[in-house]
Amino acid sequence: MIDYEAALAAILRQCRQPQSQSVPLAQALSAVLAENLRSGVCLPPFDNAAMDGFALDTQGGRAEAGSEFAVAGVQVAGDGEVRATAGAWEITTGARIPQGLDAVAPSEQVQATASGSDGHPQRIRLVADVAAGSNIRRRGEDLAAGAEIMRAGQLLQAPQVMLLAALGVSHANVARRPRVAIIVSGRELVGDPAQALGQGQIRDSNGPFLHARLLAAGADVVYRGMVADDPAEFLSAVEQAIADGAEMLVSSGAVSRGRHDFIPEALRSRDAEIGFHKVNIRPGKPLLFARLPTGQLCFGLPGNPVSAAVGLRFFVEPALRAMLGMAPERPLRLPLATPCRKRPGIRSHLHAKIVCDASGRLSASVLPQQESFRMMPMLAADAWVVLPEPASSVGQDEWVDVYGLGHLLPLQVTAGAQDAGGEIPDGR
Missing domain, CATH: 3.90.105.10 (Molybdopterin biosynthesis moea protein, domain 2)
Known part of the structure; x- marks a missing residue:
């Protein structure tokens, strides 16, 4: 069984270079x-007014309150270059500054002492000092x-x-977005929401989840199929996915050690190179990574919902990130809100919330009900907390690694959430 860092390194070595x-x-x-x-x-491409007012010439110094100017022209946004030879110019926000003028007096700092029949000021008086450069956005600023x-x-x-x-x-x-295929396996699965369930059947939830998360992670989903527990049917889906242009295959189910967990041998029968099978993590230990002779990367995720989510988030998404040309992801470091106990010697991935207390302090709050079959806690989570392999417990206020729900999804913060703490279930 391989540890997480070695597994991730094995994946990244096989990722193709980014294509544009x-x-x-x-x-x-x-x-x-x-x-x-x-x-x-340059942005802005020319000197322009930062607000409505009057452009004037301070001669590089200051125009004092009480100074009066004749209004020589009007310059509005969209007007071209113009040279001012005398007086002030009425100007609107974003309008080009007339050549020869070096400041803008805001409208509220100006009194009109004379106006024309059209109501526009013909002469103005400053009610406050205006320094050179005031209220001008400079070219290239x-x-x-x-x-x-x-x-x-x-x-x-x-x-x-x-x-x-x-x-x-x-x-x-x-x-270019990596082209990904999704294959969910299980004879118990029903993909059509309109189809009534028979004895022992359940609805496919991993397929829609993986599809949504892969799109959010920057992938282009080119194929999505569902197969029974049959190697030939699975390999037929693999061939169809390759024909549709997939360069990465993500399956769920049939990768553990049971009699019906056929995917490892099915891939071997197609001369796939198995990079690893089983990782020292919880949940998601049975995860498999392989590479087909034709170059496609294969991720065999366990069928339990949370196990599949962990496999996607911490193995598939780093591969997508590499294929997109992005730098490796770095976790946020936050103190733990309450103590947690875990099985020593194994890396744990836990649903969590980022909590902001009344003083504005952030912490990571681990949620209850971490079993890998549960879907409802996934709705409450807005982050993942990762506890390192050696630890058997992590105390309150100890710093832990925190990841967003997806590598391209922003972390969210909750005000005043509660944390049950306690022992982490040993789910697969």
């Missing part, structure tokens, strides 16, 4: 950037031309898309 593709910016949200980017222009703005491996979210749009970028070079 150009996509329209409108389709780049939640994609991963595949190249370092530098700005080709936000971003200078040539400056590095983003690095390969960065997730493109709304702020990144906004900046690229401001720079006039029409397409982004992003990492």
Whole structure:
């Protein structure tokens, strides 16, 4: 049986290098950037007014309260370059500063002493001092031309898309999403929600869960199938997944040591190289990793819901991360809210909440009911706590590793949650 770090290293050695593709910016949200980017222009592209008011010339110093100016023109956002030779110019937020002027007096710091028939001021008086440079956004103040703005491996979210749009970028070079197939196994499973359950049957829940989580983790799900406990049927699904372009296969069920746990031998019959089978973790110990001769990575996850979730989060998602060109994930370190006991010598993955107490202090609160068959506690969790192999117990306020529910999903914080603590069940 292999430990977690060795298992993860074995997986990452087999991951393909990131592959890139150009996509329209409108389709780049939640994609991963595949190249370092530098700005080709300045932002702002020209000096402009930070607020509505009057642009004027302080001659590089200060215009004092009581100073009066004739209004020589009006400059609104979208107007082109203009030179001011005298007086003040009425100006709107974002409008280009007329050449020869070096400050903007806000409207609320100006009195109109004369107005035209159209109501626009013709002459103004300052009611407060205005220093040179006041209320002007300088060219390149936000971003200078040539400056590095983003690095390969960065997730493109709304702020990144906004900046690229401001720079006039029409397409982004992003990492191609890894193509993944899902195969769930079990003769007891029913995939059609409209089909009545027979004796001993249950509904497939791992398939929808894996599909949703893989999409959220940056994968492109190209095939999803369900097979009975039959090696030939499983291998037929594998062939179909490969034909559909899958470069990673994620199965659930049939990987333990029981008589009907056929997937390890089925993969061997197809000349798969077994990287490891069984990892020193709870839950999810029977997890299997293999590589087909045609290059596809195979992850055999246990069938229990939480075991499958752990296998996906801590083995499949790091592989996806590598194939997307992202840096290895680093956990958050937080104190434990209440003590926990666990089996020594095994790494434990526990449902948890990130709790903020009345003083604003964050801690990790381990949830009760950690058995691997339970789905309801997964709804309450917003994080994973990982307890290291050697420990038999972790005391209150001891620091632990905390991970989000998915490597691309943000951690959430709950105010004032309770923690049952206690002993962690030895679920598979």
